[in-house]
Amino acid sequence: MDQTHTRAMEALQPFIHLANSNSATSPKFVANLITNATSSPNTYVFAELLETPTVQALRSEDTPPEYQGYLTLLEIFAWGTWQDYQTTPNLPTLNNEQTLKLRLLSLLTLSATIKPLAYQTLMDALSITARSELESLVTTAIYSSLITARLSPATTPPSINVTSVAPLRDVKPQFLTAMVSMLTQWESRCSNVISDIEAEIAKIKADSAKRRAKEHAKTALVEKTLQNWTADGGELNTRSLGSKKGWHGGLRGGSSGFVGNKREFSGDDLDDGYWDNGVDGTFDAQLAASKMDIDQGAGSSIMGSAGPGARHAKRVLGRKS
Known part of the structure; x- marks a missing residue:
């Protein structure tokens, strides 16, 4: 609860106790109680006092006419304005404290309902003729923590910029x-x-659960694959890759049937019925010349145009005897 409203409620409590006491037996006593409550400088809420049986008893037809208007007056202080008091007949005359109090309460209502709040609008609504009197009233409301506002007398038209209003109207x-x-x-x-x-x-949450389940399935698949790999001795099976080991560590495959360096092949590996020498075991230069040197390109031979000093092939294929 707002502190200003709390202080106003605390200020009203003594009057509520008096209204509920055994002393409140006459309309005159209740009328004086209402006058004192509305004149007190710290009371700004009156609904609780209005609800007491002794105050409501003023509605009775047996109440003397001079006291019947006090209940209506208290209602105007609770939720009415200065203009309501001016237009309602047969109400008690206000003292100076009550006049100031009702104008302050009316200022709260006007500040919450009219934007912008011009000087002339307030002066007409509160029956004030001098600007200085209006500025004094607004200053009192500011220092009483009823409103938070800034006076702007030099603007056209002069106005009051209200930024907050205390919750003090019933x-x-x-x-x-x-x-x-x-x-x-x-x-x-x-x-x-x-x-x-x-x-x-x-x-x-549902989308997150689906993502976690999918990630868990992927993790389980990876772990299962690793377990199978470890069970096979920790080595990948090359047959699973669709290839076989060939001679000298090469792999069969490719367009030529092998994958590897041509220097890794030997005549023994390619057992096609030829040896390095001729049929009788002697070196056959003509036969050797007809074979391609594995280390050289196509068209080269052991006995080339370079003569006897030319480099000989490492191995020449010949037919086995």
């Missing part, structure tokens, strides 16, 4: 039904927003 009973309806609608809108938020949270 609610008229006729407005309670409308307020309950507005609050019910607001509660319904809040419930719809909360439902939408909860549905979105549930969707996010």
Whole structure:
């Protein structure tokens, strides 16, 4: 609860106790009680005092006419304005303290309903003729923590910039039904927003659970693959790659049937019925010349145009004897 409202409630408590005491037996006593409560400098809320049986008893037809207007006066202090007092007949005359109090309470209502708050508008609503008197009233309201405002007398038109208003006006009973309806609608809108938020949270959680399950399945598959690899001795089986080991560590495959360096082949590996020498075991230069040197390109031979100094092949294929 706002501190200003708390202080106002505390200031009203003595008057509520008097209204509920055994002394409050006459309309005159209740009328004096209302006058003192509305004149006190710290009382700004009066609904609790209005609800007491002794104050409500002033509505009785047996109440003397001179005291019947005090209940209406207290209602104006609770939720009315200065203009309501001016237009309502048969009300008690206000003293100086009550006049200041009602104008301050009216200033609260006007500050909350009129934007911008011009000097002339306030002077007409509060029956004030001098600008200095209005500025004094606004200054009193500021120092009493009723409003937070800044005077702007040099603007055109002169105005008062109110930024906050203390919650010190009581609610008229006729407005309670409308307020309950507005609050019910607001509660319904809040419930719809909360439902939408909860549905979105549930969707996010479901999507997250699906992602975790998918990641867990991938992790399980990787772990199973690693376990199978370890069970096979820690080495990959080349047959699983669709190839076989060939001679000298090469792999069969490719367009030529082997993958590897041509220097890794030997005549023994390619056992096609030839040896390095001729059929009789002697070196056959003509036979050797007809074979391609494995280390040289096509068209070269052991006995080339370079003569006897030319480099001989490492091995020449010949037919086995």
